[in-house]
Amino acid sequence: MSIVVDAMNHLFNFPETLEKISFSSSSSRPHQSDENSTIPAAVDILDTPKEYIFYVDVPGLPKSDIQVTVEDENTLVIKSNGKRKREDGEEEGCKYIRLERKTSQKLLRKFRLPDSCNASAITAKCENGVLTVVVEKLPPPPKAKTVEVKVS
Secondary structure, rough: OHHHHHHHHHHHOOOOHHHOOEEOOOOOOOOOOHHHOOOOEEEEEEEEEOEEEEEEOOOOHHHHHHHEEEEEEOOOEEOOOOOOOOOOOOOOOOOOOOOOOOOEEEEEEEEOOOOOOEEEEEEEEEOOOOOEEEEEEEOOOOOOOOOOOOEE
């Protein structure tokens, strides 16, 4: 798997700080047609001086069905078992003539966070079909000071 991650990082020219984040999805076959398939959600990751910001497309999923957790102290997990509601016609005799958008979808994305992240200070909000997850960075450790000691 690390070969794929390295290739993706090289292909998209991710900066060094983001190469520490492991980009992986639990979706093995993104275009499965069965009801239990997992969809690959599009994700943008912004690296700012104070935080990492993840923007995840979650069209049609209510925020109550989206879970954001941290596993094993450094793995950000974004998932949903939610189902997008299919809008039925208001008048009798209405029927769909084409159904291209899946009404049943699961979402699962996992990201390995660098050690510089504060896993206890993660926030998430969902607006207009976009989930925004903010992961604060820890302040950099103080630089080691060299103290010269005279030998007598």
